[in-house]
Amino acid sequence: MHAAMAQTPATATIPLPEHPRPDFERTNWLNLNGDWAFRFDSADVGLREHWFTGTQTFPLTIHVPFPWGAPLSGVKDQADIGWYQRSISVPADWRGQRVFLTIGASDWLTTVWLDGQELGRHEGGYTPFSFELTPHLKPGQAQRLVVRVDDKRRQFTLYGKQGYGNARGIWQTPYLETRGDAYIEALHFTPDIDANKVRVTAYLPSPAPNDLRLALNIGEGNSAVKTQQTIRKGQQQVSVDVALPNARRWTLTDPYLYPVEATLSGSGKTSDRVKSYLGMRKISVVNLPGTQIPYVALNNEPIYLQLTLDQSYHPEGYYTFPSDAFMREEVLKARQIGLTGIRTHIKADIPRKLYWADQLGVLVMADLPNSWGEPDSLARRESEYTLREMIKRDYNHPAIFSWITFNETWGLTTKQKKDGKDVANYLPETQKWVASVYRLAKSLDPSRLVEDNSICCGRGHTETDLNSWHEYLPGYEWDAYLSKLTKQTFPGSTFHFEKGYKQGNQPMFNSEFGNVWGYEGSTGDVDWSWDYHRAINAFRQYPQVSGWLYTEHHDVINEWNGYWRYDRSEKELGVGELVPGMTIRDFHAPLYISTGQDIARTAPAGATVAIPLTASFMTGQTDLGQNLTLTAKLYGWDALGQSKTWWSATRSVPYKPYLQQNLDSLRVPMPNEKAVAVLALVLTDASGAELHHNFMSFVVNAPVPATVTLATNRKARVLTTPASQFKNAKWSLKQWNVLEGKKVNGAGSGFVEYRMTWPKDVSINGVESASFLVEASAKQLFTKDREGITMKDADTDYMLGKGVNDPSKNPNAYPMTDQTRFPSAVTVRCNGQVAGRYELPDDPADHRGILSWHAQPQDRKLREAGSYGYKLTVPLPTEALQQAALTGELVIRLEVDDSLPGGLAIYGSEFGRYPIDPTVLLVLKP
Structure with a gap:
């Protein structure tokens, strides 16, 4: 915050007090965020009744800059037209200077008055605009500023995904600032790292009234570079090349x-001074070393793109974030999990968020928002205007490496009749216009890549710098898909291109993937980590694909596959418990060992299984030596839930920068018993530093012996029953089974009861102790499991955020483990005797539910995928055992009472985490 603002006591209390454009900032400015008087105009009478005079009552208070309707605005959405007013007082020391009002963004038709005098009007919803106040100013006196915003629904406006929450009215910071008599409209930097120079272009709002002088100071302290350039009378722009010897480059790590x-200066008394910044970096396309495969390059080095789709929404502020710190954290989250960038989806994002991407080293793909109407002249004008203004505003952000002009052909199809039905066609003339918009973007910014249309669903490219595509698949389909895709991608191919257009040598890039739409009717809220693991493993086996973009950064209204919840709380993957030291960053590691898309296999007991390995080293790092070490270890759980380690080995792995190579298969001996086994892989350098973790798992089938030897060398008799073979059950809300009884559910309070026959050859006197083993969790009754529920809502439009807004309503859903717990407690009785009461902390679903994922039929539907429980080992009372020996029957009842009615799920040996059925273990005396 500049000194001019520091003297204002209200600064500390207004939202988003920071200057909204760190890349284009003047010294004298006044933030107008905070409380404004507000009034809806549902009958559209305000203009006729002269509300702009400021003499009428505006009864509401709105918290600017939050859009009306957003909770943080303090105003509910009640009409399409809203009026704002507030008092402003321009500082007395601004006298004699030109003063402008700038509004960062306001959706859509905005008109401004000062003391009843109209200053101007603006059409558009995403980019800044300014009006001059100077002729009407009374410095040092209070004056009335009135703003009217008309946000009536128009088919041609760039609405984007505002169904997640409308950006109605002012949604970016309005502020006052002083400018020089002649002033800079825009200042653009085009770095040339190969020549160690930067081209600086200054734009004026109108031709220079006389010769002007542009002075530049680039850098800090004694190393700063200073230069001057004359702007001749009549010129409206000027460019100057400034040498930056030994320029420090902008990189993701620095x-x-x-x-x-x-x-x-040079016109009138007042000069114009603008503060900005630049990043010395280059965006281009180069071949992956040792190949003819084109990749996006940063500073002439190929970069493996690992991005996430960022809807850039906030549950309380919609398009507007509550604080600058929140925006910084949004970008930092992506960096912290190892991603290289984000794609701001269908929204020209807030400049301060882009500023944090610049500061933190996170790449950005920037989308032009879309309309939802047809591509008529109004829609074309709106798109081209916003594209121009968006590039003009955001040109200096080094984080932005590409512009995307259209997405999935939204707003590009025309309805036509075919066989009496409306058909949406992507017409050849529209395709030509899209190609022209690509060329327009390239003319406005030749320093970045431009994508014509981020394609999906049978549509293709026209002219583009990236051969991108969207695909939403279950994890088990990725290998076959990528194999087919890469065979059809080559220069001259028409695959993924519209008729009359063909591939050049563009990098092939996945610009959206995920399992959210890969299952019938979408997944709902599920454990995304399992399919994510499979997909990333598959991508790393196909270096022809230069990267990927996961949907998405955070959950939104009807998509729950984000890395974070909509409130930005954490989700749990569970991988760190399966492989010590592993985190989500391992899926994004530059050095990666893939075992292929099949991360869980069924294996015969005692067999030796060959595991294919692929080394994918997407880094130019040269200090790792010629060899790395891969350590493999096989461990897991047997049929009694006991932890065991069965095998380990190490091998040398060759290393060189950008190596993409299939390695010799790893031959792994399977346990000679029923088990769930995890094959953990750890890649280390010569110092022992762990560079990458990965794993796959095996479901080893074998009969469970009637008598086993325990780790204590005691023998034990094993009595088991399938989870589905309960003799009695009663629940207050519902009882049901999953996949023919692989899992048994009871919701609310109630019980489930098992009966096992006491073995005739075991005397009670020969039993030292006994315990009951079971995998169990709480069981929430999700909406989808209630009677009479259907997924489809009456008003459903997924792309606009309408419809199935309950994350557990989708038939496929089983919400992923997060920070919100759903606890229960179960009391275990044996033959009427209380054996113990156990807390069940949650109803979890994540990567630890190996068996639940492995059991899923491959039919694009999910049945409680990833869900698992907690292993309970319940000592059985002696009295109960004695009674069982007399009656010949063990009666095990699991009860959930009304004190904590969180339900109960019981997992059989083919579902959940552990390969155990409900089991009684009779430990025999020596």
Whole structure:
């Protein structure tokens, strides 16, 4: 915050007090965020009744800059037109200077008055606009500022995904600022790292009234570079090349920004001074070393793109974030999990968020928002205008490496009749226009990549710098898909291109993937980590694909496959418990060992299984030596839930930068018993530093012996029953089974009872102790499991955020483990005797539910995928055992009472985490 603002006591209490454009900032400015008087105009009478005079009552208070309807605005959405008013007082020391009002963004038709005098109007919803106040100012006196915003629904406006929450009215910071008599409209930096120079282009709002002087100061302290350039009378722009010897480059690991100050003088008394910054970096396309495969390059080095789709929404502020710290954290989250960037989806994002991407070293794909109407002249004008203004505003953000002009052909199809029905066609003339918009973007910014249409669903490219595509698949389909895809991608191929267009040598890039739409009717809220693991393993086996983009950064209204919840709380993957030291970053590691998409296999007991390995080293790092070490270890759980380690080995792995190579298969001996086994892989360098973790798992089938030898060398008799073979059950809400009884559910309070026959050859006197083993969890009754529920809502439009907004309503859903717990407690009785009461902390679903995922039929439907429980070992009372020996029957009852009625799920040996059925273990005396 500048000194001019620091003297204002209200600054500390207004939302988003920071300057909204760190890349284009003037010294004298006044933030107008905070409380404004507000009034809806549902009958559209305000203009006729002269509400702009400020003499009428505006009864509501709105918290600017939050859009009306967003909870943080304090105003509910009640109409399409809203009026704002507030008092402003321009500081007395601004006298004699030109003063402008700038509004960062306001959706859609915005008109502004000062003391009843109209200053101007603006059409558009995403980019800043300014009106001059100077002729009407009374410095040091209070004046009335009135703003009217008309956000009536128009088919041609770039609505994007505002169904998740409308950006109605002012949604980015409005502020006052002083400018010089002649001032800079825009200042653009085009770095040339190969020549160690930057081209600086200054734009004026109108031709220079006389010769002007542009002075530039780039850098800090004694190393700063200073230069001047004359702007001749009649010129409206000027470019100057500034040498930056030994320029420090902007990289993802060192995102250095050069501070810049530009001063325009020579017209009138007042000069114009703008502070900005630049990043010395280059975006281009190069071949992956040792191949003819094109990749996006940063500073001439190929970069493996690992991005996430960022809907850039907030549950309380919609398009507007509550604080600058929140925006910083949004970008930092992506960096912290090892991603290289984000794709801001269907939204020209807030400049301060882009600023944090610049500061933190996170790449950005920037989308032009879309309309939902047809591509008529109004829609074309709106798209081209917003594209121009978006590039003009965001040109200097080094984080942005590509512009995406359209997405999935939204707003590009025309309804036509075919066989009496409306058909949406992507017409050849529209395709030509899309190609022209690509060329327009390239003319406005030749320093970045431009994508014509981020394609999906049978549509293709026209002219583009990226051969991108969307695909939403179950994890088990990725290998076959990528194999077919890569065979059809080559220069001259028409695959993924519209008729009359064909592939060049563009990088092939997945610009959306995930399991959310890969299952029938979408997944709902599920454990995404399992299919994510399979997909990433598959991608790393196909270096022809230069990267991927996962849907998505955070959950939104009707998509729950985000890395984080909509409130940005954490989700749990469970991988760190399966492989010590492993985190989500391992899926994004530059050095990666893939075992292929099949991360769980059924294996015969005692067999030796060959595991294919692929080394995918997407890094130019040269200090790792010629060899790395891969350590493999096989461990897991037997049929009694006991932890065991069965095998381990190490091998040397060759290393060189950007190596993509199939390694010799790993031959792994399977346990000679029923088990769930995890094959953990750890890649280390010569110092022992762990560079990457990965794993796959095996479901080993074998009969469970009637008598086993325990780790204590005691023999024990094993009595088991399938989870589905209960003799009695009663639940207050519902009882049902999953996949023919592989899992048994009871919701609310109630009980389930098992009966096992006491073995005739075992005397009670020969039993030292006994215990009951079971895998169990709480069981929430999700909406989908209630009677009479259907997924489809009457008003459903997925792309606009309408419809199935309950994360557990989708038939496929089983919400992923997160920070919100759903606890229960179970009391275990044996032959009427209480054996113990156990807390069940949650109803979890994540990567630890190996058996639940492995059991899923491959039919694009999910049945409680990833769900699992907690292993309970319940000592059985002696009195109960004695009674069982007399009656010949063990009666095990699991009860959930009304004190904590969180339900109960019981997992059989083919579902959950452990390969155990409900089991009684009779430990025999020596």
